[in-house]
Amino acid sequence: xxxxxxxxxxxxxxxxxxxxxxxxxxxxxxxxxxxxxxxxxxxxxxxxxxxxxxxxxxxxxxxxxxxxxxxxxxxxxxxxxxxxxxxxxxxxxxxxxxxxxxxxxxxxxxxxxxxxxxxxxxxxxxxxxxxxxxxxxxxxxxxxxxxxxxxxxxxxxxxxxxxxxxxxxxxxxxxxxxxxxxxxxxxxxxxxxxxxxxxxxxxxxxxxxxxxxxxxxxxxxxxxxxxxxxxxxxxxxxxxxxxxxxxxxxxxxxxxxxxxxxxxxxxxxxxxxxxxxxxxxxxxxxxxxxxxxxxxxxxxxxxxxxxxxxxxxxxxxxxxxxxxxxxxxxxxxxxxxxxxxxxxxxxxxxxxxxxxxxxxxxxxxxxxxxxxxxxxxxxxxxxxxxxxxxxxxxxxxxxxxxxxxxxxxxxxxxxxxxxxxxxxxxxxxxxxxxxxxxxxxxxxxxxxxxxxxxxx
Ligand SMILES: Cc1cc2nc3c(=O)[nH]c(=O)nc-3n(C[C@H](O)[C@H](O)[C@H](O)COP(=O)(O)OP(=O)(O)OC[C@H]3O[C@@H](n4cnc5c(N)ncnc54)[C@H](O)[C@@H]3O)c2cc1C
Numbered sequence: 213x214x215x216x217x218x219x220x221x222x223x224x225x226x227x228x229x230x231x232x233x234x235x236x237x238x239x240x241x242x243x244x245x246x247x248x249x250x251x252x253x254x255x256x257x258x259x260x261x262x263x264x265x266x267x268x269x270x271x272x273x274x275x276x277x278x279x280x281x282x283x284x285x286x287x288x289x290x291x292x293x294x295x296x297x298x299x300x301x302x303x304x305x306x307x308x309x310x311x312x313x314x315x316x317x318x319x320x321x322x323x324x325x326x327x328x329x330x331x332x333x334x335x336x337x338x339x340x341x342x343x344x345x346x347x348x349x350x351x352x353x354x355x356x357x358x359x360x361x362x363x364x365x366x367x368x369x370x371x372x373x374x375x376x377x378x379x380x381x382x383x384x385x386x387x388x389x390x391x392x393x394x395x396x397x398x399x400x401x402x403x404x405x406x407x408x409x410x411x412x413x414x415x416x417x418x419x420x421x422x423x424x425x426x427x428x429x430x431x432x433x434x435x436x437x438x439x440x441x442x443x444x445x446x447x448x449x450x451x452x453x454x455x456x457x458x459x460x461x462x463x464x465x466x467x468x469x470x471x472x473x474x475x476x477x478x479x480x481x482x483x484x485x486x487x488x489x490x491x492x493x494x495x496x497x498x499x500x501x502x503x504x505x506x507x508x509x510x511x512x513x514x515x516x517x518x519x520x521x522x523x524x525x526x527x528x529x530x531x532x533x534x535x536x537x538x539x540x541x542x543x544x545x546x547x548x549x550x551x552x553x554x555x556x557x558x559x560x561x562x563x564x565x566x567x568x569x570x571x572x573x574x575x576x577x578x579x580x581x582x583x584x585x586x587x588x589x590x591x592x593x594x595x596x597x598x599x600x601x602x603x604x605x606x607x608x609x610x611x612x613x614x615x616x617x618x619x620x621x622x623x624x625x626x627x628x629x630x631x632x633x634x635x636x637x638x639x640x641x642x643x644x645x646x647x648x649x650x651x652x653x654x655x656x657x658x659x660x661x662x663x664x665x666x667x668x
Contacts, residue, residue, distance in 0.1 A: 214255045215297075222270040223254055223298070224538030228250045230257040231306070235634060241299045244284035244291045245544075246630060251358050252279065252299040259305050261379060261387060261418040268416065269385035271298055272661050279661050280412035282323065283355030286344045288628025290411050294663040300416065302353050309419070312563045316424045317376055317393060322353025322417045329422075332580030338424040341368030344624070352415050358626040359409035363460035363490075366452075368425060370624065372408045380407060381420035383655025395419055406650070410662040411626050414654035428492035431459070432502050434528035436509045436517045437483035441465050441514020441567065441579075444485035445560035448583040450511060451489065456504040460490040461584030463530055465563065468578035472532045475539035479531035483515055485563075487583070488533060536580060538628065542577070544593035548603055552610065553587040554619030565613045565652050566590055573606035575599060611637055635667045 232238075232255045242251040243653050250548040253276075258264050277297030284291050293299055306323035313336045317438075326340075326347040333339050342355050343362035354360065356378070361370040368374070377391025391404035393399065408414055438444040444463060444557060464472070464486045473480040484553040489509065491501040502519060509517055520526035540547050554562045563579060566588075571575035576599075581589035590610055592603040611621060621631055621638045634657060637643065647666060651658070 213296075214555065216274050219270055219276060220275045222256070223256060223267075225336035226263050226266045226270070227256045228343030230259070231452060232256070235566050235638045241284075241301060243282065244281075244289060245287050246292065246628065247287040247509065247662075248289040248292045248294075250292050251293045251296070251400045254437050255299045258418075259300050261381070263379050264300070264416050264418050265385055265387050267298070267300060268383065272383065272385050272657055275657055275659065277662050278416075278659050280353070280357070280416045282351030282357075283325075283349050285294055285350045285630060286354065286358055287625050288630045290628035290661070290664055292629060294629060296368060299657075302351060305317065306351075311336060311338075312577060313338060313424075315393065316395065318422050318424055320352055320420055322351060322356070322420065322423065325350045326352060327352055333424065334427070337427050339427045340422050340465070341365070341374050341425055342371050348483075352410070352420055352422070356412050356417055356420060359624065360626075361582075361584055361624045362460055365587075365624070366461050366582060367459040367492075372405050373573060374423045374425075375404055375408060375420060376423050377421040378404050378407055378417055380415035380417045381500045382415045383660040386401075386555045387535060389414075389416075389571040391421065395423065397577070398593065409626065411628060411665050413651060413665050414660065416486055416660070422564055428459070430495040430498055431492040431526075433508065433520040434489040434500050434502065434509070435520075435529040436487045437481055437486070437515045438485045438490065439513040439515060440484035441563040442560055443511070444487055445563045446585070447487060447509050447514070447538040447644075448559050450508040451505055454504055454508045456491060456501045458489050458505055458584060459492040460488060462488040462533055462581065463559075463563075463588065464488075464536070465578060467576065468536055468580045469532060471539040471543065471578060472535040475542065476531055476535035478534055479528055481516070481532070484513070486532060488530065533580070534609050536578075538592055538595060540578065545597055546594060546600065548592040548594070549609060549625075550580065550607065550610065551587060551623050551625045552590055552614040552619055552621060553585060554614055554617045556584070556586040558617040559583060559586055559588075561617055562588065562614065562619070564615075566610060569606050569609050569613065571607070573602045575603045575606045577606070582623070587617065608634075618643075625630055629664055631668050632665055
């Protein structure tokens with residue numbers, strides 16, 4: 213059904229030239245990094261909070277779906293407008309409104325790119341910890357809506373731990389603020405944390421007050437290789453079981469190393485598994501920190517342990533991790549990219565269980581990721597239709613294994629379109645019902661990002 217003329221006229225009056233219904237814009241905003249695809253009927257580019265309120269009001273009046281979008285880099289189909297309607301792209305609402313070192317906060321619009329914010333904060337000796345590897349392209353709004361993170365989360369947390377407050381527009385079209393400008397707050401329900409990770413299904417975020425952290429002045433990088441994944445996973449549990457928290461603790465399995473080695477050459481070592489470990493702090497504290505994590509990294513199955521002496525050497529040690537994404541795409545453009553998470557102490561059981569499932573389903577699976585959080589990117593790499601079918605069967609077993617290990621479906625990518633059918637595996641019926649009621653309270657007509665996050 214085309215959009216009603218009255219709605220189109222309202223969009224023109226709110227957005228003028230920033231409302232589009234032409235085929236080029238509809239095509240460009242039909243997809244995201246999931247490679248799913250569905251065209252919206254219109255694309256608008258808000259720049260002010262008041263426009264967002266008017267937009268939601270108009271869509272609600274006509275019961276038309278409305279999907280918020282940052283830069284479309286999510287992996288789960290979260291921005292694909294599966295029921296058509298309007299896409300609101302926040303890319304032009306991208307001002308840093310305030311940097312406030314005394315209160316260790318910054319106030320930003322949702323379309324600010326993560327890396328641009330980090331650049332603006334650097335002269336103040338501060339940073340915002342969430343560091344997805346997509347930081348040069350992804351927006352703060354997208355980071356908040358997915359609770360996106362990266363290697364630093366093991367020490368500094370995710371957007372949920374690094375956001376003080378939000379301004380937003382609910383699906384009712386009411387604008388509201390939640391949270392604080394203070395580092396403490398005990399005033400009612402924590403709607404800030406509720407909106408973070410809600411994937412644009414409850415409200416559209418128009419402003420965020422982010423908590424800032426002093427940037428450590430020094431960092432040391434270590435690389436350890438192990439006989440097998442089990443030995444590396446045991447080392448992760450030992451490292452996280454001692455008092456020095458690394459600021460990165462990344463895991464790469466043998467299959468991933470072989471792929472990266474084939475792609476990037478001898479900079480990438482061949483081993484049963486590899487850990488990248490980083491510690492940060494003031495220079496005087498780092499020797500003791502390196503000694504503590506090195507002691508924990510040593511143990512049965514350790515083959516090599518190397519500490520980088522220079523920045524250049526540290527960059528070379530990271531070569532394996534950096535080569536992984538392009539290496540996988542070359543052999544399996546249709547890779548299935550999951551980001552399951554288990555308690556750190558269950559990591560050995562997870563990595564060994566995944567190896568068993570890969571063998572049983574005869575599918576190439578590579579595992580790597582943020583082991584310090586128990587968060588593994590489990591990538592299934594089917595190369596043809598038969599392998600794709602086996603990969604989907606394998607995926608269901610991977611999720612069942614994760615749940616049996618007290619883990620959950622996603623550590624940072626979110627649920628989106630792709631994983632919502634698995635939500636009943638992870639959550640009890642009562643929990644899901646309560647989530648449905650929360651959704652109805654914010655968005656009674658179900659116009660915000662329909663077909664996402666909650667199961668049908
Ligand atoms: C190469 C690559 C590397 C990646 N690495 C990581 C990684 O290390 N860690 C990680 O966690 N993720 C990673 N991602 C996934 C992705 O970059 C993150 O999920 C990111 O946060 C998405 O930001 P975006 O601006 O592209 O948002 P989009 O993809 O446009 O949107 C994501 C979600 O946010 C919602 N949304 C956007 N703006 C708003 C708003 N203003 N109000 C309400 N909802 C909104 C959308 O509706 C959607 O549900 C990676 C992706 C790529 C392509």
